[in-house]
Amino acid sequence: MLDIILLAMLAGFIILRLRSELGKKTGNEPLPPAAPRPSANTGRVTVRADDGEDSAPSENNVIEMEENPALRKAYQDIRRADSRFDVPTFMEGATAAYGMILEAFWAGDRETLKDFLDASVLQQFTSAIDAREQNGYKVENRLIDVDKAEIINAQLLDRTAELTVHFTAEIVAVTKDADGNLIEGDLSDAVEVNDRWTFARDTRSRDPNWILVATRAG
Template sequence: MHTGFPVDIVLLALVAGFLVLRLRSVLGRRTGYERPPMPEPTAAGGMQRPGGPVIEGVAEPPRSTRPVPAPHTVVGQTLARIAQAERGFDPARFLDGAEASFRRIVLAFAAGDLAALRPLLTPGVFATFEQAVAQRAEAGETQHTEIVRIVEATIDEAELLGGEAVIVVRFVSDQQNYTRDRQGQVIAGTEAMTEIVDLWSFEKSLGAADPTWRLAAARSG
């Protein structure tokens, strides 16, 4: 199982200052997008795009798992408190929306569609994506991404931080990701299907009129 994120690997700094402190208990010290199609800053300021292991054998039938944490667990109890503060919140419906956002964000990043990305990301994450898209365009590279199926989407962690809620979702997906240079040569990723594991943190101000849970950080699973 590959533990990257299937587009260029993006290291995302947590949203400046207090967001770093607020999310550290949920995400730990290591944050960022880790997948072939997303850009990851290297020590020299460049981008690296590692590939992932290929899924071998015949295609498996579609499968999808989206279990909700049991009410007696720590995560389940936190979700219950979020539901008390956020009218209409339901973990199962949240996972529906998180999976839809996952698909839109991954594909919009590959396409360089900043207009589609902006409402789905926190400002700090959007700035990172915007820079990555600009660098890819300047290099004359094109990204191909196809989400073949999402195998699993589960809530790993949940946190209430004042009036903010953070929910960490683990996505296991089968994807096809590769990058071509100006000459059309594949320079990163693979045309074969790869299994990817990602941990995405979604954030929302509870009680706000805007119902959107925005992507605040991500890391490999």
């Protein structure tokens, strides 16, 4: 009888220890955090955040899939220097700036040009405006459409990003003298122009704007 009582006490003791060590399982316990999973493109590990979204994605996962290896390398360099860099956003702004700069140049709006051009390019544009005004010429140009805009060169020099864009556009180009007589162009005929403009930005700057630093036709 004493042996039976001792065995029962031992069994109870073991059960109490197990319960204290393991706790009670109800079937509603939260799942453990998801294990890190390898990135499909780089083999690096991306941890799933608590909100179910990927956090801190690998830089190779977020750069644009550019076929040109030189451009792809330049995009990577610029992205490392400035994580906010985004090619589609840049292209949208560059195309808008192309139209605004042309309109300001044709109108002789030097103040607007100061916001978009670096000192050397501003000097070239203002010199052309000065010469036009001295001759009494007036341009009545109009940008019809930008048919094509593509990045043809990109690089990171020290901390300055530079991207060159080739614009193909249709423009009505008309020049008149002080008396309103037509000197050049045709109001009813648009011509195709090709421009290669280089924009630059200091990646350390908080200013998100890019500045036009070089222009070339063709």
